[in-house]
Amino acid sequence: MLLDLAIASKDHLSADGRPQRTLADLRLTLKRGEAGAVVGPSGCGKTTLLRIVAGLDREFAGSVALPDHGRLGMVFQEPRLMPWRSVADNIQIAAPQASKAEIGALLEALGLGGHAAHFPRQLSLGLARRAALARALAIKPDLLLLDEPLVSLDASLALELRDLLARLIDETHVTTLIVTHDLAEAIALADKIFILSPRPARVAAVLDIATPRRLMTPQAAEALTQKARAAIASLRE
């Protein structure tokens, strides 16, 4: 098991100062090479979950088991590039052991070949997010964390990036945890879908995808959508 997440509870202080339970009894595991997608409504605690896995939030009861000295690559919702360093430097600084040629190849693969010397401000959001993805991949992560990787991109760009992500996951077999509010995105990218309940969030259902990514057929996608919808609907009762 590469990632074994067991959160007994995670509280947030609400605006009136009272603690509110965000996550409760949440259990989630990923095998090496698996891509898992966490799906849930906005504000249900998905980003909190990702921050706990990333080690950015340690105030919770429970445990996160990751390989010792495992490398984490994360793509935040906002690209979080250093605006004063070029795209290539942004990647090199995060991944000092990566060679110039490796970084060049990665940029090329992500369609950023012409932007290596540009500053992040000169990139559109779509390109900046690709640069952030290149940075996360450059460190050869044991676990890749993606926080709403397609959010606030226009539809055609989102589809393009979705296909690119699917291809990268297929090619590199990087273990990936994706957080998204969009079921279709999860179906297109994951081996396993974790459906979260409303607050306090727990994993309400796990859907295994037998034909992930390039093996996905419209029929299989339709069947998964139905199943997921049924699971989500049963949560509302």
Added chain:
Amino acid sequence: MIRLASFAAMILLWQAAAQFSDPRHLPGPGPVASVMLEEARSGELFFNLAATLARVAAGFTLAMSLGSALGYIMGRNRFADKILDPWLVVLLNLPALVVIVLAYVWAGLTEAAAIGAVALNKLPGAVVVAREGARALDPTLDEMATVFRLPLKARLRHIVLPQLAPYLAAATRSGLSLVWKIVLIVELLGRSNGVGFKINLAFQLFDVRLLLAYALPFVAIMLGVETFVVQPLERRVSRWRSDAA
């Protein structure tokens, strides 16, 4: 160009004013230039300018490096801020003259006392500016650095310093002008060389020509440092801001 014209107008105004006043109170540009030349020929001018410049450099470097480090710590650590803030307020409000006299009384009329007094006068200003900068650091980049496990050195160089650069540039600008004024007082009170020492001499002789012959070249040097060192450096570090998509 406009700057140059404005500068020429200033010299003309000086010349005109000199015409209508006692040459002992306000000598014109000509007599001042001739004294300057005389002092330059004897080597006195360069020796004293160099002495003052060295003190400015030493005092400024000491104050800026110590001040930035302290300010950074205070901006990032609430506990350190609480402990050090009263000290900072005291130091901010201590008159330069008191610090200088105390330094000379306690440490003797030495070079170390002189430079220490200069640095101590600039220190609180540098701390305040660096603290503001450290408070404004972007926490999202910090988190990025944490997830990607950037070593401390890389964090400082690629994340902290670029964000502090505008603050440090501001501190440098106000700092250089403040430091050289304080160096003159320090020299006037307890050193036997430097521009301040010479100005003291000019004061005792009531020689305004000599006073200006030393003060003006030094202003020119500081102007040069500002134009040819500080400003290009500032442009370089803010290059990434300029050409957005």
